[in-house]
Amino acid sequence: MSTPSTSTDLVIRTYGPGQVPPxxxxxxxxxxxxxPELVDNPGAEASGLSVPALRRQVQGHLKHAGFALVVAYTGGTAVGFGYAFPCxxxxxFGPGLVDQVPEGARTERLMGLCELAVRPPWQAQGIGTRLHAELLTAIAPQWSSLLALPSNRRGQDLYARLGYRYAGPYRGSADGPEFDLLLLRVALK
Known part of the structure; x- marks a missing residue:
């Protein structure tokens, strides 16, 4: 892995579903x-928070119309990515939460932001913010929503800076981890 460089040489590429498998x-x-806290953690796979679970998740989401993957490169090295799709x-939100979110999030164009990750040496350089902006451009939603682990302080801080607000707890299954459901009303340009 190369050493971090300034974000001035950062290039973000957007990929559609057919370009993702490679x-x-x-x-x-x-x-x-x-x-790193989830890698080699025996409970992570059972909770759906592992590399194999990520691969299954991405492959399952490729079928959604409008799917977009963005990858940040610096010095030719991939340093971050994010993906989302309109939904x-x-x-x-599922049947248990759909009536608890603002009406606009139920009736206007919604983006489900599934992943946003930046390698630690390149964090705190604005790369996550730029990846997020590229996804908003690619999908053009009026609302964006994501799930974040309450313990993910760096992610929670980034999402708060981006304008996301807590909308309630979310659990994908009865025995799965509890996430914070976060919502963003996207500013119209």
């Missing part, structure tokens, strides 16, 4: 670097 190893490696409120 990049699965790259984004899995990025995810693992950004989440219905019912799909994203």
């Amino acid at each position: 990049l699965l190893d790259v984004i899995a490696d990025l995810w693992a670097d950004a989440h 219905s409120a019912y799909y994203w």
